Amino acid sequence: MAKYLFVYHGAKAPTNPDEIKKTMDAWGAWFGSMGTAVIDGGNPVGQSSTVKPDGSLVTGGGANPASGYSLIEASSLEDAHHKARGCPLLKAGGTIEIAQAVDM
Secondary structure: OEEEEEEEEOOOOOOOHHHHHHHHHHHHHHHHHHHHHEEEEEEEOOOOEEEOOOOOEEEOOOOOOEEEEEEEEEOOHHHHHHHHOOOHHHHOOOEEEEEEOOOO
């Protein structure tokens, strides 16, 4: 089984306590549905910055900044896509970038 990095983009985090609970429950159910395929459920991330080749720093996260990540095990890229389709972030308008981790 290969490892896949899921990088979450977009979707505003809820601020209402009831919506926060509902969102957390949905994420918990999604992770639960994948069982042991979840290597690292990850975390939300804060504002990002980029170091450019000349050493300068760009802040603000760019046009579509990352909002979180997870590390998932899947049998193929197609299997990773299938697993990602159940993510609650998609229903909230976000997207998921998927990349296979390469063993070195």
